[in-house]
Amino acid sequence: MRSKVWEYFSFNTKNGKIDKSVVVCSRCKCKLKYFGNTINLSNHLRRRHAIKGEIPAAAPTAASISGSYLRSPNLFGQTLPENSNRAKSITASIARFICKDMRPYSVVENTGFREMINILEPRYKIPSRQFFSEKYIPELYQSTKEELQLKLSQCTRVAFTTDSWTSCLTESYVTITAHFISMNWQMQSFVLQTRILNKAHTSSNIGELLRDACSEWTIADKSPALVTDNARNMIGAGKVAGFTPRITCFAHTLNLVSQKAVKVNSVERLLGKVRHIISFFHRSPTATCTLEEKQQILGLPLHKLKQDICIRWNSSVEMLERFLEQHTAILATLLSKNLQRGTEVRTLPETDISNAEDIVKLMTPIKIASTMMCEEEQPTVSVSAPLQAKLLKHLKPCEDDTDMTREMKSVMTVDFSCRYTNSRKVLLKGKRSL
Numbered sequence: 122m123r124s125k126v127w128e129y130f131s132f133n134t135k136n137g138k139i140d141k142s143v144v145v146c147s148r149c150k151c152k153l154k155y156f157g158n159t160i161n162l163s164n165h166l167r168r169r170h171a172i173k174g175e176i177p178a179a180a181p182t183a184a185s186i187s188g189s190y191l192r193s194p195n196l197f198g199q200t201l202p203e204n205s206n207r208a209k210s211i212t213a214s215i216a217r218f219i220c221k222d223m224r225p226y227s228v229v230e231n232t233g234f235r236e237m238i239n240i241l242e243p244r245y246k247i248p249s250r251q252f253f254s255e256k257y258i259p260e261l262y263q264s265t266k267e268e269l270q271l272k273l274s275q276c277t278r279v280a281f282t283t284d285s286w287t288s289c290l291t292e293s294y295v296t297i298t299a300h301f302i303s304m305n306w307q308m309q310s311f312v313l314q315t316r317i318l319n320k321a322h323t324s325s326n327i328g329e330l331l332r333d334a335c336s337e338w339t340i341a342d343k344s345p346a347l348v349t350d351n352a353r354n355m356i357g358a359g360k361v362a363g364f365t366p367r368i369t370c371f372a373h374t375l376n377l378v379s380q381k382a383v384k385v386n387s388v389e390r391l392l393g394k395v396r397h398i399i400s401f402f403h404r405s406p407t408a409t410c411t412l413e414e415k416q417q418i419l420g421l422p423l424h425k426l427k428q429d430i431c432i433r434w435n436s437s438v439e440m441l442e443r444f445l446e447q448h449t450a451i452l453a454t455l456l457s458k459n460l461q462r463g464t465e466v467r468t469l470p471e472t473d474i475s476n477a478e479d480i481v482k483l484m485t486p487i488k489i490a491s492t493m494m495c496e497e498e499q500p501t502v503s504v505s506a507p508l509q510a511k512l513l514k515h516l517k518p519c520e521d522d523t524d525m526t527r528e529m530k531s532v533m534t535v536d537f538s539c540r541y542t543n544s545r546k547v548l549l550k551g552k553r554s555l
Contacts, residue, residue, distance in 0.1 A: 126162045129172070201244045211238075211245050216257050226250040269311055273340050276301040280346040281364065283331065283355070285322055293318050295327060297334050300500075308498050313338060324354050328361025335362075351377060366547045369540075371505045372494040375512075378537045379434040379487055382529040388480060391473055392429070392437055395444050398451065399426045401466045411459045415450040422446070435491060438484045441477045448474065479526050486515050505541065506548035513537060 133143040133152060144155045144162065148170050153161055166172040201208040215238075219228065228234055229250050238247055248257070273279065280300045287293050296315045303309045313334055320326045335341040347364035349355035350373045359367035383392065402408045403426070416423050427443045429436040444451070452468045454460070469477070490508055494501050516530045516537070541548060 124159045126159045126166060129166060129170075130162055199244070200246050201242070203246075207242070208245060211242060212248060212257065213261075215247070216253060216261055219253060220258065220261070226254045229253060269313075270338060272303065272309065273299065273301065273338060273343070275304055276343065278346070279340050279343040280348065281331065281334075282348045282370075283327075283358075284350060285318065285327070285355070293322065295330055297331065299338070299340075308500065322354055324357030324361050327354060327358035331358060331362035331364065366544065368502065368505075368544050368547065371501065371508070372491050374537075374540050375487055375491045375494070376434060378533050378540075379484065381532045381536055382484070383434050383437050385525065385528050385532065387476070387525040388529065391469075391476055391480070392440075394469060394473065395440060395477070396428065398455075398466055398468070399428050399440065399444070402426050402451075402454075403428065405460075407459055408454060411457050412447070412450055412454045415453040415457070416447065419450055419453070421450050426451075434484075435488050438481060438488055441481050445474070445477055445481065476523065476525055479523060480529075483526060483529060487512060502548065506545075509537065509541065509548075 129147050130144040130153075131147065132155075133140045133145050135143075142155055144153050145151070146153065146165060146169075151165065151169070153165060155162075203209075215229065218224065219226065227250055229247050235247060238245060278301065282298045282300065283295060285293060285295045294315050295318050297313045298310060299313050300308070300310045314337075316330060318326065318330065331347070332341075335345065345364050347359040347362070347367045348370055349359060349367070351369045356367065356369065359365075382388065402412060412426075413423060415421075424443060424447065426447065427436070427440045429440040448468070455466060455468055490512060494504070494508075513534060516534045518527050518530055522530070
């Protein structure tokens with residue numbers, strides 16, 4: 122009622138009572154409907170009497186709405202009590218978000234996060250970072266640990282996988298993961314612990330860490346099996362801990378075998394040439410833009426060229442696959458007038474292109490096998506022996522093999538044939554159980 126338009130309007134009376142659904146203009150005695158705002162009243166004064174009334178406010182924007190929510194936390198009522206079901210569920214959801222996505226505790230103090238929570242539930246008051254770090258998440262860890270211990274106590278056997286790694290701060294850690302079949306015959310995998318290891322990474326120290334994990338989780342009586350990489354200290358750690366059987370990771374074995382293949386001199390030279398061309402495109406915005414134009418003209422997928430990582434052989438295969446896919450566009454780009462003259466980058470000759478195709482053809486089955494052996498929801502020990510035999514058959518020399526292909530097959534066969542000689546009985550037992 123503080124608006125200026127009320128200097129010209131008053132409410133109508135009906136049967137001796139004030140009717141607040143209708144207003145009367147004092148100038149022309151015109152009756153107007155009243156809807157709780159003064160927009161139509163202002164329009165009437167402006168159109169009929171040339172009186173400038175109030176200008177209706179602009180439609181609210183998303184920014185103004187979010188700002189008003191932040192300024193008015195009680196817009197939808199009082200703040201949610203901390204012990205209400207709604208507040209508890211939101212707090213639990215934030216805690217799981219921090220744990221599952223490995224976010225820092227300070228995320229609850231970030232402006233964007235707080236704005237999002239206020240939009241979703243303006244009545245909710247976000248607890249402090251100390252609440253999550255010192256109270257809620259430690260309690261969540263303890264309850265989760267108790268649930269996992271119950272599941273482990275109900276299973277018959279447990280298998281461990283473990284690996285050591287180094288953080289960006291050059292701190293050494295050892296991670297231990299447990300795998301078992303649940304009561305409803307579902308494959309279950311849980312990371313039991315990630316512990317810092319300041320001692321030397323000897324077999325005895327890692328074996329002691331494995332024994333401590335068994336004691337902490339009360340699974341020493343589950344006859345734990347162990348899967349590690351091919352490092353001697355990790356293999357020896359299984360002996361120290363008394364785990365049996367002890368099997369080396371099949372995917373890691375394939376990685377070691379394949380690394381020998383890509384280090385063949387002729388293959389290394391070919392990969393070096395491809396890396397040189399791809400590095401040029403990564404350094405030159407002009408070449409990259411021209412490549413996209415040639416891809417569109419030639420109807421090729423608009424894919425970026427891939428650069429391999431030396432310690433990952435499969436990335437080298439992926440680099441060659443992408444290079445062969447885009448070879449026509451690469452050739453057209455290197456011949457384009459858009460590039461500066463004198464560029465010391467030339468495409469590969471036909472012989473190298475043919476060799477690159479042979480490498481991809483040879484290594485693709487091994488790449489598929491590596492991917493299959495990384496499956497977490499299926500036990501893969503029973504697949505190891507038949508898969509090894511299948512790959513050794515794939516590596517047998519053929520009459521149409523080039524010298525490079527024959528050498529790659531030879532080095533891989535020699536290395537791969539010597540693997541799993543001590544684990545043959547376990548692998549064949551798993552095969553018969555199928």
